[in-house]
Amino acid sequence: MRRCPDLSLYLVLDPGLCAGVGMVETARAAVAGGATVVQLRDKAAGTARMIETGRALKAALAGTGVVLIVNDDVEAAVAIGADGLHIGQGDMAVTEARARIGPAMVLGLSVETPALAAAVDPALVDYIGAGPVFATPSKLDHKAPVGFEGLAAQVAASPVPAVAIGGLKAEHVAQVLKAGAQGVAVVSAICGQPDPEAAARALRDRIDALTV
Numbered sequence: 247m248r249r250c251p252d253l254s255l256y257l258v259l260d261p262g263l264c265a266g267v268g269m270v271e272t273a274r275a276a277v278a279g280g281a282t283v284v285q286l287r288d289k290a291a292g293t294a295r296m297i298e299t300g301r302a303l304k305a306a307l308a309g310t311g312v313v314l315i316v317n318d319d320v321e322a323a324v325a326i327g328a329d330g331l332h333i334g335q336g337d338m339a340v341t342e343a344r345a346r347i348g349p350a351m352v353l354g355l356s357v358e359t360p361a362l363a364a365a366v367d368p369a370l371v372d373y374i375g376a377g378p379v380f381a382t383p384s385k386l387d388h389k390a391p392v393g394f395e396g397l398a399a400q401v402a403a404s405p406v407p408a409v410a411i412g413g414l415k416a417e418h419v420a421q422v423l424k425a426g427a428q429g430v431a432v433v434s435a436i437c438g439q440p441d442p443e444a445a446a447r448a449l450r451d452r453i454d455a456l457t458v
């Protein structure tokens with residue numbers, strides 16, 4: 247049976263922002279600081295490079311309990327033996343994604359409106375990435391920002407748990423959780439920070455103060 251992972255602190259890796267430290271070391275640091283999910287997102291990589299990086303990430307995360315999700319590339323996700331795949335509305339049909347990854351892997355789907363959230367099939371999809379809450383330079387083609395009210399509407403409409411994304415920093419954790427999301431997904435709040443472990447811990451501490 248599939249299970250939704252602990253979405254509370256969801257790191258989305260960006261190779262450009264992680265350039266100084268590297269994606270694997272950034273993931274290690276984020277996990278030490280309390281990340282619960284790591285997503286490999288490299289929009290410029292082909293499948294071979296995704297597999298190479300994904301295998302290194304899988305080795306780094308082994309034994310930590312932290313879940314490895316692969317963005318977009320279903321072939322890489324399966325080859326890596328990742329815990330899951332994340333797709334957006336334009337990437338591929340959820341029916342096809344589920345058929346390709348099988349029943350055991352986690353499937354995440356991006357939604358940008360309450361109507362898209364309401365249309366999610368919980369038999370196929372395990373969680374939604376809800377947003378974007380704010381505009382962000384980390385995804386140049388993001389949809390219109392929805393703010394915390396829009397986030398709450400997406401969460402309320404969804405039959406599966408949500409992780410919020412888009413311009414989120416530690417000071418936004420309380421409003422994200424108040425909107426009903428199970429966690430925060432971040433790129434630049436961790437990737438490229440001078441101390442990624444401390445950056446992750448700052449998020450973790452706010453989450454724990456509100457949920458533990």
Ligand SMILES: Cc1ncc(COP(=O)(O)OP(=O)(O)O)c(N)n1
Pocket residue numbers: 256258285287289317318332333334335337354355356374375376385409411431
């Ligand atoms: C957790 C999470 N939420 C949303 C996204 C965005 O996915 P998508 O809309 O497919 O855009 P790209 O990331 O592929 O550019 C995500 N990756 N993760």
Ligand SMILES: Cc1nc(C(=O)O)sc1CCOP(=O)(O)O
Pocket residue numbers: 258356375377378379381382383384385388389411412413414431432433434435
């Ligand atoms: C990968 C991604 N997806 C988004 C969406 O709205 O679906 S926003 C985004 C990037 C989020 O980066 P940061 O935490 O640096 O703002």
Ligand SMILES: [Mg+2]
Pocket residue numbers: 317318332333334337
């Ligand atoms: Mg995508």
